[in-house]
Amino acid sequence: MFSFFKKQTKPSIDFSVLKTDMHSHLIPGIDDGAPDVDTAVSLIKELQDLGFRKLITTPHVMADLYPNTPEIIQKGLFEVRQALEVAGIDIEVDVAAEYLMDEAFGEKIEQENLLTLPGNRVLVEMSFVSPAPNLDNYIFQLQLKGYQPVMAHPERYVYLKSDLKNYTRLKEQGCSLQVNLLSLLGYYGSQVKDTAWKLLKHKMVDYLGTDLHHAQHAAQLKKVLELPKLARLLKEYEFANATL
Numbered sequence: 001m002f003s004f005f006k007k008q009t010k011p012s013i014d015f016s017v018l019k020t021d022m023h024s025h026l027i028p029g030i031d032d033g034a035p036d037v038d039t040a041v042s043l044i045k046e047l048q049d050l051g052f053r054k055l056i057t058t059p060h061v062m063a064d065l066y067p068n069t070p071e072i073i074q075k076g077l078f079e080v081r082q083a084l085e086v087a088g089i090d091i092e093v094d095v096a097a098e099y100l101m102d103e104a105f106g107e108k109i110e111q112e113n114l115l116t117l118p119g120n121r122v123l124v125e126m127s128f129v130s131p132a133p134n135l136d137n138y139i140f141q142l143q144l145k146g147y148q149p150v151m152a153h154p155e156r157y158v159y160l161k162s163d164l165k166n167y168t169r170l171k172e173q174g175c176s177l178q179v180n181l182l183s184l185l186g187y188y189g190s191q192v193k194d195t196a197w198k199l200l201k202h203k204m205v206d207y208l209g210t211d212l213h214h215a216q217h218a219a220q221l222k223k224v225l226e227l228p229k230l231a232r233l234l235k236e237y238e239f240a241n242a243t244l
Ligand SMILES: [Fe+2]
Pocket: 023, 024, 025, 098, 152, 211
């Protein structure tokens, strides 16, 4: 029998088991994420619809490109919260930051002026081209100051060569690992995808994050929910997102 109505294919699962997304770029106009507050609100709504109950958004902090300070980021959060209230969207939104381990990062650690995830956790990233020259030192310095480093998207640093030894070393140094959900789909290429699944298989992943910058990412996140392996992963793997 023919039907005039195409059956809606809605994934049967969502990201609610994770509860918290702790990596995104939703503070308007201060990095390569949401350019304005209306876009930020619509992206937040999309993340809520995908199942997230709490968002800790993490603008880039890079000395050259995005010299954001805790004050700039907090001011942006205030604007976003106001706009969410006006729009009647009820979701907890907070801020931390994604710090590039560039030459200026050491001074920020020294001044203890970092915007953190709960538990004094600091989301850090490296260049995609070459390893941070001060990586070991920064990880050590962070912990000396009572911070807990969390490495953003370790699967995307191709110079780590997908070699488990490199990731084990990071973990042994005290660095937690946050894999991007979009990596599971192959959004950043097949090598990144393989590395992400390999890290999961070896139970080395602490957090999953959306790293959402724009609407295209939100659309791709819906496809992540359709991955056959995802439901089992979310059910069986204990991610630390919900503790944040
Ligand atoms: Fe990011």
